[in-house]
Amino acid sequence: MLRYTLQRIVYMLITMFIIATLTFFLMKLLPGSPLKSQDKLTPEQITIINEKYGLNDPLPVQYVHYLGNLAKGDLGSSFQYDNRPVTELIGNRIGASAQLGFQALILGSIVGLILGIIAAIRHNTIFDYGATVLAVLGISIPSFVFAGFMQYILGVKLQLLPVALWEGFSYTIMPTIALSGFVIANISRFMRTELLEVMGSDYIMLAKAKGMSGTGIIIKHALRNALIPVITIIGPLAVNIMTGSLVIEQIFAIPGLGEQFVKSISMNDYTVIMGTTIFYSALFIFIIFVVDILYGVIDPRIRVAGGKK
Amino acid sequence: MEKVLEVKDLHVSFDTYGGVVKAVRGVNFDLKKGETLAIVGESGSGKSVTSKALMRLIPNPPGRIAKGEILFDGRDLAKLSEKEMQKIRGKDIAMIFQDPMTSLNPTMKIGSQIMEGLIKHQNLSKSTAKERALELLRLVGIPQPEVRINQYPHQFSGGMRQRVVVAVALSCNPKVLIADEPTTALDVTIQAQILELMKDLQNKIDTSIIFITHDLGVVANVADRVAVMYGGQIVEMGTVDEIFYDPRHPYTWGLLASMPSLDTSVQTELAAIPGTPPDLMNPPKGDAFAPRSSYALEIDFEHEPPMFQISDTHFAKTWLLHENAPAVEPPKAVVEKRRTMPSNFAKPRLAEEVVL
Ligand SMILES: Nc1ncnc2c1ncn2[C@@H]1O[C@H](COP(=O)(O)OP(=O)(O)OP(=O)(O)O)[C@@H](O)[C@H]1O
Ligand code: SF4
Ligand SMILES: [Mg+2]
Numbered sequence: 013m014l015r016y017t018l019q020r021i022v023y024m025l026i027t028m029f030i031i032a033t034l035t036f037f038l039m040k041l042l043p044g045s046p047l048k049s050q051d052k053l054t055p056e057q058i059t060i061i062n063e064k065y066g067l068n069d070p071l072p073v074q075y076v077h078y079l080g081n082l083a084k085g086d087l088g089s090s091f092q093y094d095n096r097p098v099t100e101l102i103g104n105r106i107g108a109s110a111q112l113g114f115q116a117l118i119l120g121s122i123v124g125l126i127l128g129i130i131a132a133i134r135h136n137t138i139f140d141y142g143a144t145v146l147a148v149l150g151i152s153i154p155s156f157v158f159a160g161f162m163q164y165i166l167g168v169k170l171q172l173l174p175v176a177l178w179e180g181f182s183y184t185i186m187p188t189i190a191l192s193g194f195v196i197a198n199i200s201r202f203m204r205t206e207l208l209e210v211m212g213s214d215y216i217m218l219a220k221a222k223g224m225s226g227t228g229i230i231i232k233h234a235l236r237n238a239l240i241p242v243i244t245i246i247g248p249l250a251v252n253i254m255t256g257s258l259v260i261e262q263i264f265a266i267p268g269l270g271e272q273f274v275k276s277i278s279m280n281d282y283t284v285i286m287g288t289t290i291f292y293s294a295l296f297i298f299i300i301f302v303v304d305i306l307y308g309v310i311d312p313r314i315r316v317a318g319g320k321k
Numbered sequence: 322m323e324k325v326l327e328v329k330d331l332h333v334s335f336d337t338y339g340g341v342v343k344a345v346r347g348v349n350f351d352l353k354k355g356e357t358l359a360i361v362g363e364s365g366s367g368k369s370v371t372s373k374a375l376m377r378l379i380p381n382p383p384g385r386i387a388k389g390e391i392l393f394d395g396r397d398l399a400k401l402s403e404k405e406m407q408k409i410r411g412k413d414i415a416m417i418f419q420d421p422m423t424s425l426n427p428t429m430k431i432g433s434q435i436m437e438g439l440i441k442h443q444n445l446s447k448s449t450a451k452e453r454a455l456e457l458l459r460l461v462g463i464p465q466p467e468v469r470i471n472q473y474p475h476q477f478s479g480g481m482r483q484r485v486v487v488a489v490a491l492s493c494n495p496k497v498l499i500a501d502e503p504t505t506a507l508d509v510t511i512q513a514q515i516l517e518l519m520k521d522l523q524n525k526i527d528t529s530i531i532f533i534t535h536d537l538g539v540v541a542n543v544a545d546r547v548a549v550m551y552g553g554q555i556v557e558m559g560t561v562d563e564i565f566y567d568p569r570h571p572y573t574w575g576l577l578a579s580m581p582s583l584d585t586s587v588q589t590e591l592a593a594i595p596g597t598p599p600d601l602m603n604p605p606k607g608d609a610f611a612p613r614s615s616y617a618l619e620i621d622f623e624h625e626p627p628m629f630q631i632s633d634t635h636f637a638k639t640w641l642l643h644e645n646a647p648a649v650e651p652p653k654a655v656v657e658k659r660r661t662m663p664s665n666f667a668k669p670r671l672a673e674e675v676v677l
Contacts, residue, residue, distance in 0.1 A: 213423065214420060214424040215423065215424055215425055215426040215427070217418065217424070218425070218489070219437075220378055221378060221410055221411060222410065222411035222415075222437060222441070222489065223407045223408065223409070223410035223412060223441055224407070224411075224437065224441065232429075233426050236428045237427065240428075310428065311427075311428060312427070312428055312475070
């Protein structure tokens with residue numbers, strides 16, 4: 013397991029490096045400049061500013077400089093927000109986003125797993141069909157439609173929950189539910205399929221032939237095996253939550269990273285865009301890393317040395 | 322000899338969208354203490370369905386035991402509740418499946434998979450169950466059991482895994498062991514080892530075995546009696562000698578003729594039985610084998626033959642044994658090996674009301 017973990021860490025660093033490089037060069041290809049929007053600057057001033065930010069240096073020099081700063085954890089400073097460091101900008105905003113994303117992932121996984129398990133155990137019954145309908149709704153209704161719907165019913169009509177803003181736990185409920193819908197739908201579908209497949213496998217038949225009871229078989233034999241493939245989709249779902257939160261944060265006026273990211277894009281704020289991109293990528297790579305480790309924990313064929321692929 | 326299991330007129334059906342598949346259609350047999358009964362027959366003849374029905378492991382829906390009795394220990398297993406069946410499975414009747422690569426749980430340690438049944442049926446504590454699991458691993462010939470017990474299935478070879486499955490099956494000293502093609506997925510040398518192991522253990526714990534196989538060569542080595550299945554029915558049954566040296570059913574002739582023989586130096590031609598198995602959704606009117614039988618009589622397409630009895634132990638379901646039937650010549654491979662059986666009746670009689 014230790015070897016496996018170290019190996020994953022190395023992979024994680026390599027991926028990080030590649031993404032940082034790609035981000036850098038893609039940004040350089042983008043047309044426009046953060047300075048163009050302020051037309052009041054004279055050409056001399058622009059030259060001075062370019063000099064100050066090192067934008068006149070040859071590309072390789074800029075690249076090395078950028079990588080060096082990155083390694084130190086320095087993402088540069090914003091062109092727009094009074095020169096404040098990007099890390100500070102991200103730091104101020106990350107709390108709300110992280111809480112929202114985390115809550116949505118946890119809620120989505122738990123509800124999704126439960127629905128999937130029920131659908132599989134009671135397959136071809138009313139429970140199964142009910143779960144299918146929920147899943148279809150969850151996949152096909154965009155989260156912002158769902159969010160607007162909830163705001164209207166729960167917020168405006170019934171006045172059960174605050175319509176927007178971010179001032180306490182009750183404010184997090186609607187955006188969390190809106191973001192988790194897609195996760196619930198996907199995990200429940202996946203879990204149902206996998207569990208049904210596992211329940212039809214030879215080793216479940218052998219467990220039955222040993223005289224194990226139905227629930228015992230599901231808990232001791234089926235769930236763990238069904239979970240292995242389900243873990244794979246956590247990565248993509250995390251991405252879905254990240255992108256989904258860009259919209260959801262706008263709708264609920266949540267002071268999160270997504271909202272700031274959207275603004276910085278419209279203002280061509282290079283360093284903030286790059287910094288946030290790098291940050292999102294790092295987060296994603298970290299999630300993949302956690303998923304890989306989870307794999308190892310659950311599946312002995314990965315964890316135990318001497319295993320065949 | 323004492324009977325441990327008695328199957329009477331067993332019918333198993335599957336309700337599918339296309340219609341009802343009658344996979345097992347009136348199977349009768351019994352199993353005596355300590356004996357090995359082989360069930361042979363081509364793919365789809367209902368061997369696995371029969372054996373799963375005995376343990377009530379037919380998935381329902383779509384499957385169900387439509388009719389019949391499975392008498393074990395004075396009880397009819399066909400009528401027991403799921404809860405009561407769970408007390409019998411693994412304890413009194415155990416099963417070994419065909420593919421050792423898929424029949425062990427990949428995420429559970431070998432030891433736990435063996436101990437599970439012991440803890441459930443014999444109320445052993447964890448530590449006693451572990452002792453017993455070690456003992457079982459030793460018994461089935463797995464080296465270094467102390468190390469192996471904590472390993473996972475992927476760390477074992479196919480043959481070793483099947484040994485583990487045998488250990489699981491024998492853990493509670495079952496009265497009946499059902500082995501559904503336990504060696505088919507293994508290569509020949511390993512096959513022989515596993516068969517040897519099973520025979521050995523059978524002597525030690527005095528289990529009766531139902532041994533399902535495609536391979537008549539294996540049958541000769543392990544079985545006391547043989548039941549030949551065709552289209553969901555037993556068409557011939559007898560002792561190993563009776564089936565090998567005095568077969569009476571044309572389907573059995575076909576099976577024997579298509580078996581590569583090791584003992585004859587003359588290379589007899591391998592004759593696969595022509596035609597396809599019957600449609601179990603609409604079984605033919607007369608004998609299910611008639612469309613494929615080169616010996617078929619007119620009556621065969623009209624009426625199903627009854628079971629005839631050739632000796633106390635030998636039964637065959639074919640009109641050829643009727644006193645008015647014309648004499649026919651079996652395939653050369655069968656005739657060459659034919660011997661007269663001293664215990665045969667003077668002539669075949671109708672096996673009415675026989676409890677086989
Ligand atoms: N779940 C099911 N649904 C419908 N039909 C089934 C089902 N399971 C088995 N059958 C049918 O029952 C018949 C007998 O199958 P069975 O598995 O017993 O054959 P077998 O003799 O064991 O063959 P093999 O040697 O290939 O293992 C087959 O025709 C099959 O189509
Ligand atoms: S009953 Fe007729 S068709 Fe059936 S096996 Fe005998 S001879 Fe052939
Ligand atoms: Mg089979």
